[in-house]
Amino acid sequence: MAKQTHSPLQHHFTSLSQQYAASQLGMWTFLLTELLFFGGLFLSYTIYRMSYPHGFAAASHELDVRLGCINTIVLISSSLTMALAVRAGHEGKGKSITGFLVLTMALGGTFLGIKSIEYAHKFHEHFVPGPNFAFPHYASQGPELFFSLYFAMTGLHAIHMIIGLVALGVVAWKATRGRYTKEYSTPVEMLGLYWHFVDIVWIFLFPLLYLLGRH
Amino acid sequence: MSTLVKKIKHYLNASYELRSWFGTVDHKRIAILYLISVTLFFFVGGFFAVMIRLELLTPAGDLVSSETYNKLFTMHGIIMIFFFLIPAVPAVLGNFLIPIMIGARDMAFPRLNLASWYCYIGGALFATAAMVTGGVDTGWTFYTPYSSTYSNGAVVLTALGAFVAGFSSILTGLNFIVTIHKMRAPGMTWFRLPLFIWSNYAASIIMVLATPVLGAAIFLVFLERAFHIGIFDPNLGGDPVLFQHLFWFYSHPAVYIMILPSMGVMSELVAAFSRKRVFGYDFVAGSSLAIAVLGFLVWGHHMFVSSQSMYAGFVFSFLSFLVAIPSAIKVFNWTATLYKGSISLQTPMLYALGFIGLFTIGGLTGLFLASLGLDVHVHDTYFIVAHFHYIMVGGVVMGYLGGLHYWWPKMTGRLYPEFWARISALNIFIGFNLTFFPQFLLGYMGMPRRYHAYPEEFQVLNVMSTAGASVLAVGYLIPMIYMLWSLKYGKKAPANPWNAKGLEWTIPSPPPVHNFDEIPVVTEEAYAYAEAPHRG
Ligand code: HEM
Ligand SMILES: [Cu+2]
Numbered sequence: 001m002a003k004q005t006h007s008p009l010q011h012h013f014t015s016l017s018q019q020y021a022a023s024q025l026g027m028w029t030f031l032l033t034e035l036l037f038f039g040g041l042f043l044s045y046t047i048y049r050m051s052y053p054h055g056f057a058a059a060s061h062e063l064d065v066r067l068g069c070i071n072t073i074v075l076i077s078s079s080l081t082m083a084l085a086v087r088a089g090h091e092g093k094g095k096s097i098t099g100f101l102v103l104t105m106a107l108g109g110t111f112l113g114i115k116s117i118e119y120a121h122k123f124h125e126h127f128v129p130g131p132n133f134a135f136p137h138y139a140s141q142g143p144e145l146f147f148s149l150y151f152a153m154t155g156l157h158a159i160h161m162i163i164g165l166v167a168l169g170v171v172a173w174k175a176t177r178g179r180y181t182k183e184y185s186t187p188v189e190m191l192g193l194y195w196h197f198v199d200i201v202w203i204f205l206f207p208l209l210y211l212l213g214r215h
Numbered sequence: 216m217s218t219l220v221k222k223i224k225h226y227l228n229a230s231y232e233l234r235s236w237f238g239t240v241d242h243k244r245i246a247i248l249y250l251i252s253v254t255l256f257f258f259v260g261g262f263f264a265v266m267i268r269l270e271l272l273t274p275a276g277d278l279v280s281s282e283t284y285n286k287l288f289t290m291h292g293i294i295m296i297f298f299f300l301i302p303a304v305p306a307v308l309g310n311f312l313i314p315i316m317i318g319a320r321d322m323a324f325p326r327l328n329l330a331s332w333y334c335y336i337g338g339a340l341f342a343t344a345a346m347v348t349g350g351v352d353t354g355w356t357f358y359t360p361y362s363s364t365y366s367n368g369a370v371v372l373t374a375l376g377a378f379v380a381g382f383s384s385i386l387t388g389l390n391f392i393v394t395i396h397k398m399r400a401p402g403m404t405w406f407r408l409p410l411f412i413w414s415n416y417a418a419s420i421i422m423v424l425a426t427p428v429l430g431a432a433i434f435l436v437f438l439e440r441a442f443h444i445g446i447f448d449p450n451l452g453g454d455p456v457l458f459q460h461l462f463w464f465y466s467h468p469a470v471y472i473m474i475l476p477s478m479g480v481m482s483e484l485v486a487a488f489s490r491k492r493v494f495g496y497d498f499v500a501g502s503s504l505a506i507a508v509l510g511f512l513v514w515g516h517h518m519f520v521s522s523q524s525m526y527a528g529f530v531f532s533f534l535s536f537l538v539a540i541p542s543a544i545k546v547f548n549w550t551a552t553l554y555k556g557s558i559s560l561q562t563p564m565l566y567a568l569g570f571i572g573l574f575t576i577g578g579l580t581g582l583f584l585a586s587l588g589l590d591v592h593v594h595d596t597y598f599i600v601a602h603f604h605y606i607m608v609g610g611v612v613m614g615y616l617g618g619l620h621y622w623w624p625k626m627t628g629r630l631y632p633e634f635w636a637r638i639s640a641l642n643i644f645i646g647f648n649l650t651f652f653p654q655f656l657l658g659y660m661g662m663p664r665r666y667h668a669y670p671e672e673f674q675v676l677n678v679m680s681t682a683g684a685s686v687l688a689v690g691y692l693i694p695m696i697y698m699l700w701s702l703k704y705g706k707k708a709p710a711n712p713w714n715a716k717g718l719e720w721t722i723p724s725p726p727p728v729h730n731f732d733e734i735p736v737v738t739e740e741a742y743a744y745a746e747a748p749h750r751g
Binding site for chain 2: 010011012013014018021022025026029030032033034036037038039040041043044047048051052055129130131140141142144145148149151152156
């Protein structure tokens with residue numbers, strides 16, 4: 001299976017360009033499935049937001065916009081370092097690939113750290129749906145639904161981040177071993193697409209959950 | 216084989232250790248792994264079907280308790296849908312044939328292909344664990360809030376099983392799409408592709424676009440049940456019908472995930488055994504895509520009586536009628552292909568003819584159901600059960616068996632005994648109609664589905680149906696026996712036992728590990744049979 005470690009061309013492709021085109025189409029198709037997966041959740045969110053506009057607005061006031069903002073900036077910066085890693089890949093600079101990937105990992109880790117501080121707050125204030133849920137002065141079920149969706153969506157997003165971090169680690173390690181060259185850095189590029197996708201999901205989550213209905 | 220002849224290496228005898236099977240990245244071996252696992256689950260699901268039918272032999276509901284009955288039909292449905300119908304044709308026949316038919320050495324992502332088999336097995340293990348730890352009683356549709364709050368069954372495990380199996384389907388679809396786009400041999404243009412490829416391509420689009428939405432729905436049910444996070448529970452302000460929207464947005468298109476690949480098999484069989492190019496090739500190819508697109512627009516016909524507005528009902532009713540058009544195009548074009556063809560009634564052709572008849576009945580009764588008013592009358596009765604069995608068993612299983620017979624010599628290098636194969640094809644056709652036709656009548660008379668007891672006056676038809684089920688069961692067992700038998704004692708198959716067209720028949724049976732020593736260059740249309748001159 002892994003006999004030809006020095007040649008990146010796998011046996012069933014006829015050329016590197018065919019192999020590259022296949023990876024690219026595969027990754028885009030995968031991201032399309034991800035889009036629909038999150039789409040199901042976004043749809044649920046939209047429907048309930050329309051049914052309980054006030055409850056949702058009240059609940060979203062309880063989110064910490066400052067932390068959300070910081071996290072958005074952190075994540076956008078990680079997209080930048082990721083893009084730099086991809087460029088380093090095209091130029092075949094193994095060392096810079098590793099450097100930028102490690103930076104990306106650090107930023108991703110920061111994001112998750114801040115997210116867990118937020119989660120801890122919510123837990124503390126009994127905003128986690130379930131038997132102990134308590135939302136001050138509110139009659140309808142809007143806030144509980146809001147927090148259900150908040151945890152479902154940001155939780156799913158966080159799982160994607162964690163998977164991304166693991167993949168970043170693997171690719172960074174392979175980069176140190178000189179696996180990527182000018183001719184072949186497809187995995188770095190594909191990982192880049194994935195990471196940008198995860199960022200973009202957050203770019204939608206942030207205004208929907210934190211900002212909408214705020215004054 | 217005499218020891219003088221050098222043993223030819225092919226994909227089956229290339230290596231023997233277990234690792235070379237469970238770690239294989241050869242699409243042909245993966246197809247065989249699927250073949251074995253899918254067959255296993257077909258018989259497990261079949262066992263539950265037999266239990267259901269035995270219970271319904273008498274009106275009293277005396278064989279099993281009502282709870283057990285609920286679990287029986289749920290497990291029957293879940294296993295048949297997620298672990299047999301959805302993977303059967305694409306994962307077994309598609310995996311084996313798609314690279315060969317387009318002149319490629321393998322799928323675009325061989326390791327992903329293996330991963331998708333492991334996802335299937337993982338999902339199956341969860342579902343099996345749920346079965347042995349008490350079962351589920353929600354019906355395969357997992358309707359909320361019953362599934363998310365009240366059911367006593369192992370919903371979380373089962374849902375996890377369906378979720379993981381969904382990944383298998385997504386990965387397979389993704390792999391097919393990329394393979395068909397990027398791996399075609401020189402000269403294999405889109406309009407020279409065999410129709411089997413077109414239909415799998417269309418089915419893959421559905422797998423990729425619909426399955427994630429089911430994933431989201433199941434994910435939410437899981438959260439609601441495991442962590443009491445409310446989304447569908449009305450007590451928390453949620454909406455149980457939202458689940459139905461998400462569920463049917465997947466599950467109606469899922470019907471086409473099942474039937475489209477089978478339709479592709481049909482086109483291959485009809486062409487090969489009437490020795491003609493499929494009539495209106497472009498239309499048959501295009502209708503696959505049309506079905507895939509329209510299939511996404513009709514989910515509301517499952518919800519005519521679930522709080523949907525009358526206007527939404529009209530729209531969904533109308534759109535459902537539209538899907539009939541591309542399906543009918545296919546049936547007409549197969550029939551036109553048969554017309555004045557030089558037809559030979561070999562076993563695969565018998566299955567093909569059976570398919571056309573049964574699928575037509577299933578499709579026409581589908582039109583009844585798409586009519587708003589009539590559906591309200593037969594909703595959740597045996598009419599529905601009969602309708603979907605005509606489509607799923609009459610369509611998908613017949614297509615699958617037909618295809619399995621047709622490509623069996625290629626896959627195994629052996630011929631099956633034609634006599635027994637024809638007997639069992641007839642047996643299945645008769646048993647099938649005896650089982651399910653009475654259910655149309657039962658449903659029309661008002662017998663509801665999912666009940667374990669019924670009024671006396673329904674007994675005669677139920678006894679007929681149970682009798683038919685035993686005939687059908689025998690029909691399914693015979694191929695199992697002679698196919699296993701043929702592996703050892705069957706005649707050696709030549710490269711092209713049917714004298715058929717298509718790249719898969721140009722390489723030895725069974726194929727060598729890398730399919731083609733040299734990538735072929737394609738210079739002719741699909742199904743370039745020398746046709747009789749009187750076409751017209
Ligand atoms: C021997 C053949 C079979 C018999 C006698 C049989 C019988 C039944 C019956 C009586 C039900 C209805 C249960 C109810 O609603 O009360 C049912 C449901 C179902 N069957 Fe079958 N079946 C057979 C084969 C198959 C096959 C081969 C498939 C798929 C490949 C299949 C798929 C389904 C599905 C999806 C349901 C819906 C389950 C539900 O209601 O949740 N069946 N079957
Ligand atoms: Cu439907």
